[in-house]
Amino acid sequence: MKRSLGAKTLICPTPAWVVGSYDEQGKPNAMTCAWGGICCSQPPCVAVSLRKATYSHGNLMRRRAFTVNVPSQAQVMQTDYFGIVSGRDADKFAATGLTPIPSDMVDAPYIQEFPLVLECNIIQVIELGLHTHFVGQIIDVKVDEEVLNAAGHPDILKVLPIIYSPADRAYFGVGQSLGRAYTIGKEI
Secondary structure: OOOOOOOOOOOOOOEEEEEEEOOOOOOOEEEOOOEEEEEEEEOOEEEEEOOOOHHHHHHHHHHHHHEEEEEEEEHHHHHHHHHHHOOOOOOOHHHHOOOOEEEEOOEEEEEEOOEEEEEEEEEEEEEEEEEEEEEEEEEEEOOHHHOOOOOOOOHHHOOOEEEEEEEEEEOOOOOOOOOOOHHHHHHO
């Protein structure tokens, strides 16, 4: 029997992404974001939802661009830090020792040390109450060569992305493969 928990954000998992942006003075900033995902295939788009109170929210509204930086499990400490401290008060890159790289495709920085990066231009902004939903068209994907598979795509077991559980307020890693999509269901 299922128990009703009411209307809550308890879906699991969510991604632990770091959204890169520039502030008004052109200073690189980054913030951890768990409310996000792919939202369209053609054109390729990703969406992130940020609270209006965040420093990054204003950056995205002004610059109309952002990067999605996918950290590896080895970068969990820096990822958490990006979500704890505001760019209004600290230089997050100096504190973490990570390197902001100016994108040559969009008006936002990406993080050199993270294995997978999406560079996005904002094509739609939707106000949803506490959060604003930013839909970004993916202009380019940058991937460290050592995390590519034989087909030239990111290999999840090489990227080792961080996932987040809102119910536990904890980070987790990925597990083993359960089978190929659009294949294992044919066994029924």
